[in-house]
Amino acid sequence: MQLANDGPDQRILEVGVGTGLSLPLYRDDAHVTGIDVSPEMLAKARDKVARLHLHQVDAIEIGDAERLGFSDNRFEAVAALHVASVVGDLVRFGAELRRVCKPGGRIVIVNHFSQAAGPMHAVEQALAPLAGRIGFHADFPLKNFVRASGLRVRAVRPINLFGYWTLLDCVNEK
Numbered sequence: 001m002q003l004a005n006d007g008p009d010q011r012i013l014e015v016g017v018g019t020g021l022s023l024p025l026y027r028d029d030a031h032v033t034g035i036d037v038s039p040e041m042l043a044k045a046r047d048k049v050a051r052l053h054l055h056q057v058d059a060i061e062i063g064d065a066e067r068l069g070f071s072d073n074r075f076e077a078v079a080a081l082h083v084a085s086v087v088g089d090l091v092r093f094g095a096e097l098r099r100v101c102k103p104g105g106r107i108v109i110v111n112h113f114s115q116a117a118g119p120m121h122a123v124e125q126a127l128a129p130l131a132g133r134i135g136f137h138a139d140f141p142l143k144n145f146v147r148a149s150g151l152r153v154r155a156v157r158p159i160n161l162f163g164y165w166t167l168l169d170c171v172n173e174k
């Protein structure tokens with residue numbers, strides 16, 4: 001989270017915050033808002049905020065990544081961790097992240113992107129028609145995501161031992 005969190009007093013939006021796994025990683029002087037479509041997830045995230053005294057978290061709210069209830073340019077940084085492959089409309093998702101992030105701000109995406117070849121490619125292709133039922137897009141190539149979301153990617157980094165998860169460091173060009 002250091003990338004979305006690299007300066008003092010930043011307003012940061014985390015989209016699809018889930019149970020709030022990442023919340024303890026934000027700086028003490030950040031002003032974090034977490035949103036998610038799931039009330040059950042949000043209850044767990046709120047519990048974590050209270051239990052761990054996470055004063056950097058301003059709000060945990062119900063919200064849809066495809067229709068964010070925030071004004072334009074509201075946040076210095078926006079993060080979406082393990083969310084991109086579960087939202088329905090990537091064009092709207094990307095447009096909303098860019099709209100609420102200020103110009104020149106940072107947008108950080110972490111996701112698994114499908115492989116162009118190899119054994120995982122075959123599995124991901126086989127699962128592709130089941131996206132609606134399994135709740136995520138198994139066949140999710142990076143270039144398709146970048147094209148649909150309209151995000152300007154500055155750097156692509158593998159972020160775990162086997163490079164299964166990828167971090168996209170994006171700058172918000174408006």
Ligand SMILES: C[S@@+](CC[C@H](N)C(=O)[O-])C[C@H]1O[C@@H](n2cnc3c(N)ncnc32)[C@H](O)[C@@H]1O
Binds near residue numbers: 020021065086
């Ligand atoms: C795989 S979980 C990741 C949770 C968290 N970001 C993490 O890394 O632990 C995906 C989350 O995205 C949420 N989600 C799915 N569609 C969403 C949407 N359209 N808007 C906001 N959140 C969404 C789900 O409810 C779930 O909490």
